[in-house]
């Protein structure tokens with residue numbers, strides 16, 4: 001999966017160590033997974049790789065680089081747009097922590 | 104000393120434009136307002152004739168003038184803008200924006216009063232309303248100083264220890280539109296004094312960055328970093344002024360220029376062009392044996408608290424001439440100065456003279472009366488804390 | 498820069514440039530930003546004024562971009578973009594795009610002056626207005642692009658007033674009237690069309706403008722999973738349209754054979770649920786008038 005890393009952030013010890021203006025981009029310090037009530041799960045057997053879910057995910061967490069599509073659950077918010085848009089019903093929304101219970 | 108300059112007879116606005124050309128900014132964005140217009144017209148001509156290789160952005164407002172300068176600074180460009188009065192207040196939102204982002208934008212402000220009532224002439228209500236915006240503020244006495252300060256402004260603002268925007272103030276009409284003999288520095292000397300701007304504080308395609316971001320939990324640290332760096336500015340001003348003197352042969356006395364203060368029983372503090380009148384009156388009164396002195400506050404930010412306290416500790420009466428009034432209290436410069444003077448053990452009597460609002464003239468006669476009142480205070484006479492020059496408030 | 502048209506998901510890079518933001522789940526605006534950045538690629542300078550997108554993505558130390566990005570003053574997106582481009586030009590920076598993402602309020606209200614100035618100057622910038630039809634970041638207040646009948650926190654619907662009573666400003670027409678070289682409307686409900694328009698904007702040598710409808714589940718009141726579908730239905734029922742303005746011509750990109758039901762579209766959203774027959778009729782009349790003009794004056 002090619003998705004940005006989450007790094008440990010250490011707050012500067014001194015004001016002097018704070019950036020004077022420009023600050024680096026490209027690394028994240030916090031995940032969004034805690035937002036999720038439902039978790040999208042792709043049934044790779046059903047999936048026809050139309051990439052619709054990859055296209056419409058507002059958070060960009062569906063990765064298309066591998067053999068099968070992969071969801072970056074660190075940042076998926078469980079909005080369900082992917083499942084709603086999948087024409088073949090290959091994505092089911094499962095309640096978090098409650099295996100197998102599709103919504 | 105380097106190459107000699109060239110003597111030219113120009114106005115304050117033109118002196119600023121010449122200085123901008125010498126400083127080689129990459130981007131200029133400005134919106135017209137009297138009495139700044141001549142500056143931006145001249146700069147436009149320089150861009151047109153190719154003598155200044157810069158992008159000139161015709162923006163639709165002062166807010167956009169500063170915002171466009173902000174965008175240009177965000178990719179590492181040296182920028183210039185100019186405004187006055189209503190225009191300065193119209194762009195006010197962007198001033199702390201720029202200083203917080205640590206972009207060394209240089210701006211000329213042609214001091215003019217604020218409406219309403221409408222008036223065209225000069226006082227300091229516009230720029231003093233923006234003291235808290237995180238900008239360095241200098242006030243010039245003549246066209247030569249305005250020219251020299253634009254050039255120095257870039258050096259000071261862009262210093263990696265400083266990285267703070269810089270507002271060069273000159274009194275509308277009195278300076279902007281009055282012609283003076285000015286020594287125009289040679290380009291090669293300016294190039295030696297002011298190398299091209301290089302900074303890490305920019306967005307960069309090879310090493311992407313964010314600027315002007317949000318910092319919720321760390322807001323105070325970012326803001327206090329600005330404060331820490333602002334405190335370094337007096338030292339940098341001193342260094343830069345010394346170097347400037349070495350190359351161009353002129354210097355202006357740092358944060359506060361003192362005139363006959365050493366043995367003075369009464370000292371008046373002024374800002375900007377009215378200092379010339381005050382200096383002439385000091386000369387005349389000294390001839391009469393009256394122990395008066397003068398201090399020109401050049402920088403309002405960083406505020407020269409130590410210098411002012413030093414002068415106060417050495418005199419019996421101190422006057423602050425404010426060309427502004429914070430309605431409901433007193434002059435803004437006075438409030439600042441008095442808080443500096445509080446620090447010393449036996450402060451002098453302090454009087455706030457408020458005058459010149461909306462450009463009302465402060466004559467030599469007015470000035471003499473100010474000094475007379477100060478001498479009376481030095482002798483222990485009581486009176487009002489706030490006094491109005493050439494006007495009544497009753 | 499080597500520009501090629503991006504028209505579908507297959508053409509899109511797998512790399513994300515806008516990631517880990519804190520926008521609501523299913524936020525249409527964030528999809529509009531994400532897709533545009535994927536088309537434009539890594540060599541971009543992004544400016545976003547105060548709005549939902551900047552408020553959720555520049556939170557030091559969590560910066561949700563892997564490209565150059567900044568928050569612009571709320572009223573000044575157009576000016577900041579011009580400044581960036583002028584600075585880049587002056588410094589000899591090449592092969593890049595300068596793109597801004599402003600909300601409907603940041604575009605049609607407080608930012609309209611700066612946008613107008615930018616189009617007038619014609620610098621090579623791409624201005625994207627993501628339209629969620631209200632001031633969302635401050636809590637769903639009415640903007641100049643809030644449609645008739647919409648309940649917002651400053652246009653409460655009651656016995657006397659049916660929510661917002663203004664007509665959504667015609668930003669597309671306003672922008673076109675500047676004589677801009679390229680402008681387009683889009684909807685995240687038709688993402689491929691949107692990708693194509695961003696690609697075209699990227700090829701433009703002067704200012705371009707894309708107005709993309711970006712449904713907001715929080716402000717409009719519908720389940721988050723329906724964001725894209727609502728964006729599609731807005732087009733299908735004729736209350737929004739997909740069009741371009743190019744070389745002086747208006748071109749309609751999608752002509753529904755038959756409009757889907759306006760009342761269905763409205764009933765799906767809490768902001769419209771209070772509307773009665775009379776108001777729905779008024780909205781329908783408004784749509785039909787607009788489409789009469791479109792069919793008469795635009796290339797279809």
Ligand SMILES: Cc1ncc(C[n+]2csc(CCOP(=O)(O)OP(=O)(O)O)c2C)c(N)n1
Pocket residue numbers: 196526547548549550571572599600601602603604629631632633634635640
């Ligand atoms: C000068 C100024 N006025 C008001 C605000 C407050 N403000 C911040 S975001 C915002 C709403 C933005 O609305 P819009 O542009 O429609 O984008 P959205 O939040 O809906 O995505 C407002 C009013 C501000 N930041 N600056």
Ligand code: SF4
Pocket residue numbers: 042046047048049050051052053054069085086087088089090091
């Ligand atoms: S939308 Fe459905 S079928 Fe298409 S790629 Fe995603 S999971 Fe597979």
Ligand code: SF4
Pocket residue numbers: 040056057058059060061062071075076077078079080081082083523
């Ligand atoms: S649930 Fe939402 S965030 Fe998660 S993968 Fe699906 S569309 Fe993306």
Ligand code: SF4
Pocket residue numbers: 519520521523524525526527549550553629633634712713714715716
């Ligand atoms: S309020 Fe609406 S526009 Fe704002 S982040 Fe949430 S869904 Fe997006």
